[in-house]
């Protein structure tokens with residue numbers, strides 16, 4: 001069973017013609033996307049609209065002495081110039097971040113990273129706004145920057161955040177999880193301990209569409225409408241309400257089509273606030289769209305985790321303990337996006353997929369003179385870092401023990417009968433059959449033959465160097481239970497509303513927001529599956545706070561686990577209401593009715609049944625309903641997930657490395673994902689393909705580099721490389737299905753799985769290829785230059 005159902009039918013045969021439920025339904029949204037008919041923020045043009053542009057700091061760290069805007073204001077096309085001083089007057093110069101810190105909207109005292117926002121010009125055209133930026137005269141007094149996180153806590157390090165009174169260092173937080181004492185004891189008794197420094201470099205989600213906004217303050221109605229690139233429209237609205245002091249019902253956040261988010265569009269950026277202020281000041285709509293360099297230099301980056309991991313094990317390869325220390329570079333403002341209680345996100349799932357007695361991690365966050373962010377790029381709240389670290393460490397242990405990495409993993413993986421499993425750091429994994437998934441991946445790859453080929457090549461000294469890398473990951477997605485998780489005090493439950501019109505057509509309203517994941521199709525499939533009506537008869541409304549119920553948005557692969565569950569629940573409410581109506585129609589007691597997809601019928605006599613469409617008409621008609629039963633078939637719900645869902649997967653990469661040039665070619669990549677029940681296997685495979693490409697990008701090509709003055713060295717796609725079909729092999733996918741026991745559909749999230757799981761497989765493969773040089777670890781990105789450097793001066797031994 002590999003999920004191939006080319007006819008679009010659900011494997012259990014429920015789907016009829018015209019797609020009534022789960023299965024490989026083509027994406028509804030693609031019809032407009034492939035015709036160039038998408039409607040993105042930059043496509044929006046409002047009457048009288050003005051254009052904004054941002055003046056940014058050329059320095060990574062400097063005192064702001066003066067900002068002279070006289071010449072810019074005199075530009076004939078300029079309508080407003082806004083500075084930190086203007087905003088101070090409005091009490092808007094600083095805004096709250098998602099981590100309970102503050103961030104400068106426009107600099108007032110200092111600039112703290114290259115590209116930081118200093119002034120905002122509003123003009124009649126985009127070009128005029130850009131031209132006028134050049135007329136602003138800023139006097140900076142350069143300060144020494146902190147670029148290397150490892151030096152941020154030195155005694156002589158310049159203090160970046162002296163805006164906070166009494167602050168004397170660049171320390172943000174210390175956070176730990178697990179049992180330190182127990183872990184130290186296990187390490188003390190261990191037969192084998194291996195330790196490894198591992199860097200997960202600073203990278204960027206780089207969605208194809210950059211961030212932007214059209215802000216429109218209507219002075220007559222007092223209503224602010226913002227069209228913007230956001231993964232979380234409702235959360236943005238509440239934050240704007242709190243920041244600007246406007247009531248929520250006077251703010252409408254609309255998120256039209258979004259050209260990729262990948263966590264880049266979770267937070268609120270200074271440009272958004274400036275555009276809103278610009279509209280308030282001028283009384284006209286203001287559009288601000290950032291360019292590629294602005295996106296790469298200033299918006300939410302990802303990772304930048306300096307990790308040291310240790311594994312304690314027995315001589316025969318039983319892993320007993322894990323100990324981790326992390327230095328987290330958060331940039332100049334602590335703006336990471338994650339549930340409040342978890343300053344290091346979900347990094348404490350670093351025990352991965354293994355049965356480990358004791359584990360402990362300590363994470364220290366520091367400020368540096370770089371852009372803020374850290375949680376983005378399909379990371380599942382730092383599970384990327386955690387999964388990469390443990391999967392690297394397991395390979396280091398395998399090298400130390402002379403063990404096969406597949407066998408070592410098999411030996412330590414959680415077994416099916418151990419679920420639900422409580423980890424040493426406090427997670428409760430819901431379900432899994434890990435050995436089966438790893439075996440499936442090894443079988444597809446032909447692992448034994450690959451190892452034989454590798455041995456033969458090594459023996460014959462036949463180039464290029466061949467490497468085989470494995471990774472096994474477990475994710476925790478679907479944030480989250482209200483009692484454990486909130487963002488800025490907002491609980492993480494999602495609403496859903498379902499209306500069924502008289503003719504049986506349905507409208508679903510949800511709070512999550514697609515950025516390319518196909519929600520308009522897959523959420524319609526959930527309703528179709530529950531009500532037995534065609535997918536085409538269900539319209540999904542999202543991305544507009546005036547039209548959808550409250551919910552926290554799309555990130556951390558939470559849409560299916562939370563809003564997907566809400567959708568199933570609300571559709572079941574409608575189905576139950578339909579049962580009562582059907583009872584009245586059939587003159588039978590509702591308890592005596594039986595559901596077969598699409599119809600309620602008297603038990604044992606399906607021919608008597610009434611269809612959902614007939615029931616809908618009757619529910620809106622003159623049929624007499626039982627005492628106390630309202631007409632119509634509409635329902636609402638709020639879903640508070642009882643736990644996260646824990647998708648997992650086994651990946652095998654095969655690479656060829658040219659030791660002369662350092663070039664790595666990914667020859668094959670096998671990915672077996674288990675995300676529980678798949679609503680649309682084709683969409684899931686698309687998500688996995690994208691994430692695997694991310695893995696190639698991070699493992700081999702991507703890093704946001706800085707020079708020692710804090711100059712950004714990767715502000716265009718010439719330097720910051722995105723993987724293309726040329727660098728990617730033809731992905732080989734498999735699947736296993738272990739339903740989530742607590743999700744109404746048995747589904748788990750999958751949108752970030754492949755990004756989380758794939759980098760380790762590729763790096764493990766490259767290190768495996770370099771084994772003859774005695775290489776045990778090499779940090780990403782494994783660019784030709786970096787690989788070449790790693791092997792220089794090392795003797796080659798087969």
Ligand code: MCN
Nearest residue numbers: 261262378516522555556557558559560679680749750751
């Ligand atoms: N799905 C399914 N069956 C499952 C699980 C998911 O059919 N068992 C489908 C869903 O119905 C949905 C898609 O797969 O259409 C992804 O679902 P889910 O795993 O719930 O993830 P989200 O929808 O919450 O998407 C968020 C996730 C994140 S956090 C990042 S980052 C990322 C990712 O999605 N950004 C993306 N994938 C992306 N894909 C595109 N094209 N663009 C982005 O910006």
Ligand code: CUN
Nearest residue numbers: 263378379555556
């Ligand atoms: Cu960490 S990126 Mo996705 O959660 O939006």
